[in-house]
Amino acid sequence: MTSESFTQLVDAHYAPLYRFALSLARNGSDAGDLVQQTFFIWATKGHGIRELSKAKSWLFTTLYREFLRGRRRDARSTSLEELPPGGNEPLAHDVDRVSRIDSAAVMSALQSVEEPFRAPLTLFYIEDMSYQEIADALDVPIGTVMSRLSRGKAQLRAAFLRAERPVAKVLPFPGEGGERAS
Amino acid sequence: MTIEEARFILCAYRPNGSDAGLPAFGDALRMAAADPAVGEWFARSTAFDAAVAGRLRQIEPPAGLREAILAGARASGQQRSLGRGWAWAAGMAAAAALAFVLFSMKTPARPEQGAASFAAFAISDMANAKHGGRGEPAGALIAALEANGARMPGPGQIDFDRLRETGCRTVNFAGRDVLEVCFSRDGALFHLYVARRESPPGDSADNGASFISEAAGAAAAWSDSRFDYAVASKAGVEAIRRLL
Numbered sequence: 001m002t003s004e005s006f007t008q009l010v011d012a013h014y015a016p017l018y019r020f021a022l023s024l025a026r027n028g029s030d031a032g033d034l035v036q037q038t039f040f041i042w043a044t045k046g047h048g049i050r051e052l053s054k055a056k057s058w059l060f061t062t063l064y065r066e067f068l069r070g071r072r073r074d075a076r077s078t079s080l081e082e083l084p085p086g087g088n089e090p091l092a093h094d095v096d097r098v099s100r101i102d103s104a105a106v107m108s109a110l111q112s113v114e115e116p117f118r119a120p121l122t123l124f125y126i127e128d129m130s131y132q133e134i135a136d137a138l139d140v141p142i143g144t145v146m147s148r149l150s151r152g153k154a155q156l157r158a159a160f161l162r163a164e165r166p167v168a169k170v171l172p173f174p175g176e177g178g179e180r181a182s
Numbered sequence: 183m184t185i186e187e188a189r190f191i192l193c194a195y196r197p198n199g200s201d202a203g204l205p206a207f208g209d210a211l212r213m214a215a216a217d218p219a220v221g222e223w224f225a226r227s228t229a230f231d232a233a234v235a236g237r238l239r240q241i242e243p244p245a246g247l248r249e250a251i252l253a254g255a256r257a258s259g260q261q262r263s264l265g266r267g268w269a270w271a272a273g274m275a276a277a278a279a280l281a282f283v284l285f286s287m288k289t290p291a292r293p294e295q296g297a298a299s300f301a302a303f304a305i306s307d308m309a310n311a312k313h314g315g316r317g318e319p320a321g322a323l324i325a326a327l328e329a330n331g332a333r334m335p336g337p338g339q340i341d342f343d344r345l346r347e348t349g350c351r352t353v354n355f356a357g358r359d360v361l362e363v364c365f366s367r368d369g370a371l372f373h374l375y376v377a378r379r380e381s382p383p384g385d386s387a388d389n390g391a392s393f394i395s396e397a398a399g400a401a402a403a404w405s406d407s408r409f410d411y412a413v414a415s416k417a418g419v420e421a422i423r424r425l426l
Contacts, residue, residue, distance in 0.1 A: 003256070010251050020242035028396045029306040032247050036254055043255035095226065098233035104397045106237040124194075125235040130201060131194040150193040153227075156234070 010039060013059050016127050019107075020060060023122040024067045026111045034070075038063040060127070064119055067100045071115075097160045109159035117152030120145050185220055188213040192224055197232040210390065244305075245298030245394055297392035297410075301401035303355050304375050304414035307362070308399055319344050320363060327365040327374065334425055340376055340409055370417035377410045391426055395419050402426060 014035055019056060021031035041062055042055075098106060119138055123129040128136065133147045138145070186209040195201050197211075202211070214224040246352035319341055326332055326339065342361065346352055351362040353375075358362045389405040402422045413422055 003345055006255055007252060010248060014251060015243050018247065019238060019241050022241065022397060023238075025415075027306075028302075028398050032244060032250075035243070035247060038249050039251045039256050062222055095229045095233050098230065098237060101237075103237045103240040104395075106234060107241055107397045110234075110238065121284075122238075124196070125238050126230070128196055128198060128235070129198070130196065130204075146190060146194045150190050153193055153231075157230070 006043065009042070013056060017059055017063055019126045019172070020119075020122050021063055022107060023110050023118055023126075024115070034063055034066055037066050041066070044089070056127075057133065057137050060123065060129075061139065064138060067119070094157050094160060094169060097164055101160075105163065109156055109163060112159045112162075113152050113155040117148045117155060120148045121152035121156065124149055144163070183209045183213060185217065186192070189223060189227075192227065193225075194227070197228045197235060204332040206287045210260070218351070241397060244396060244407055246302060246393075264313035294423055297403035297405070297412075298394055299373070299412055300355065300412045301378070301392055301394045301414070302396075304373065304403065304412035305394070305399045307353055307355075307375070307394055308373050308401075308414045308416070323363060324365050327363070327372075328367060330367075334374070334411060334413065336406060342376070342378060342409070345376075368392040368421070370415055370421050372422070372425065375412040377408070379409050380406055393419050393422070 018031055019036060021034040022028060025031045025034055034047045038059055042059065050066045064164045110118065110122065111126075120134045121142075123137060127133075131142055131149070134149075135145045140148075191207060191210040192214065195207055201207050221275045321334065323339065323345065326335065345361050345363075347358065352361055354359050355375075355377060358377045360375050363374045363376075365372055365374065391400045391402040394400065395418070399414055399416040400419040400422055401410040401411065401412055402419075403424070405411065413425060415422055
């Protein structure tokens with residue numbers, strides 16, 4: 001692959017890869033490292049891929065594997081069987097909630113979704129990937145993708161709801177110069 | 183197909199409609215068209231998905247990431263010609279190190295890029311910031327920063343060596359010592375980073391501030407004749423702009 005082709009590949013994919021990595025790693029520094037590592041692996045190994053149409057899927061798959069490899073080093077993984085089932089009832093308020101908050105808050109809500117659901121959900125939202133493409137990228141069966149999307153969306157809606165709950169008002173303590181609470 | 187099965191399948195339906203022709207969604211879409219309750223649920227679900235996708239796509243990668251990727255790949259290409267084994271492993275380490283430095287360092291040819299990298303570093307480091315440095319002259323600097331309406335310090339207010347000796351946190355950015363001072367203003371917490379300026383020939387100081395905003399926070403970076411500065415906060419760009 002020529003230097004020019006590689007630059008085009010980076011320009012086409014580094015931003016969505018960063019968003020995917022940010023949802024997985026939950027901080028910008030680690031997300032940047034994951035994206036760099038992914039392109040580094042491409043530069044050292046992935047250049048053997050002839051069909052550029054497959055490059056996108058290869059990049060997302062590799063980034064996800066790198067994330068899982070790093071996570072295995074320093075954290076125990078969550079068993080899917082331990083996760084609570086998700087409700088499946090989007091309300092009209094859900095759309096209003098998303099419209100009211102900025103992209104950083106939406107990413108924060110996404111980052112709170114359990115990791116097995118977060119990866120397919122992020123590819124669905126950020127890359128507009130079909131369930132088949134997600135299954136290919138994450139190397140899981142189609143039925144699993146559908147199940148994780150369903151439960152992931154339920155967790156995401158719950159995260160928006162939690163974020164919107166009003167914080168309890170703090171009243172001044174009597175005798176400290178503030179007004180007495182009635 | 184039950185209503186629950188239809189909903190389950192439609193959760194994987196993309197909000198831009200590109201799945202409309204796929205057989206896997208056929209029965210579920212027909213049920214959404216025939217059953218008003220399912221149809222209403224489907225409309226809400228699609229609107230929610232479109233809103234979330236739109237917001238997430240607004241997130242931009244940090245400044246300097248693209249250049250770091252390209253530099254790392256160039257370095258790895260050079261190392262590959264040395265062969266595999268130890269040389270290849272060394273190449274990986276060198277490329278990763280080079281990529282990190284280029285991601286972080288001030289680029290002489292484009293000062294605004296260096297400022298953006300310093301700002302990105304400030305956001306990244308903010309998570310590790312410790313609150314301390316209350317001895318003099320750090321205390322005096324913090325008091326000045328916390329005064330209402332005060333502007334960020336000029337070169338005359340920074341005694342770099344004394345600040346480093348009296349308890350300010352010192353971190354490393356692209357091989358340079360950087361002082362970090364935390365202060366509060368209007369209820370928000372800010373982190374000021376100061377590094378001695380390494381002025382390239384012909385590079386003018388006092389450039390305007392560069393701002394960046396990420397999920398983890400926002401930052402601005404600027405320079406004067408002696409120092410490079412960055413200030414980061416989770417309070418957002420507008421709160422930082424009010425300090426400058």
